[in-house]
Amino acid sequence: xxxxxxxxxxxxxxxxxxxxTGSGSVFRFHGKGVPNLNRGGRGDQVxxxxxxxxxxxxxxxxxALRKYAKASGETVENVDNSLANRLKKVFGRR
Numbered sequence: 001x002x003x004x005x006x007x008x009x010x011x012x013x014x015x016x017x018x019x020x021t022g023s024g025s026v027f028r029f030h031g032k033g034v035p036n037l038n039r040g041g042r043g044d045q046v047x048x049x050x051x052x053x054x055x056x057x058x059x060x061x062x063x064a065l066r067k068y069a070k071a072s073g074e075t076v077e078n079v080d081n082s083l084a085n086r087l088k089k090v091f092g093r094r
Contacts, residue, residue: 008029028044
């Protein structure tokens with residue numbers, strides 16, 4: 001998990017995001033949203049988690065992920081997604 005600072009109308013507030021939280025998960029700060037003009041009080045501030053998967057990794061990041069996978073007991077395959085190798089897969093090796 002992670003603890004984040006989230007901006008609110010009243011300043012920042014801490015949000016504890018549990019380990020294993022998936023993209024699209026929603027958290028609420030009750031009574032911390034926009035004022036309700038008709039009923040008084042305030043609505044909830046909604047925080048939606050968006051997990052970004054990197055498309056490109058530098059060698060240092062790639063090595064960090066390999067170490068993480070190894071520590072987790074997972075096997076790691078060396079994948080080469082270079083343009084040349086993708087074209088070879090599509091057109092066959094000639």
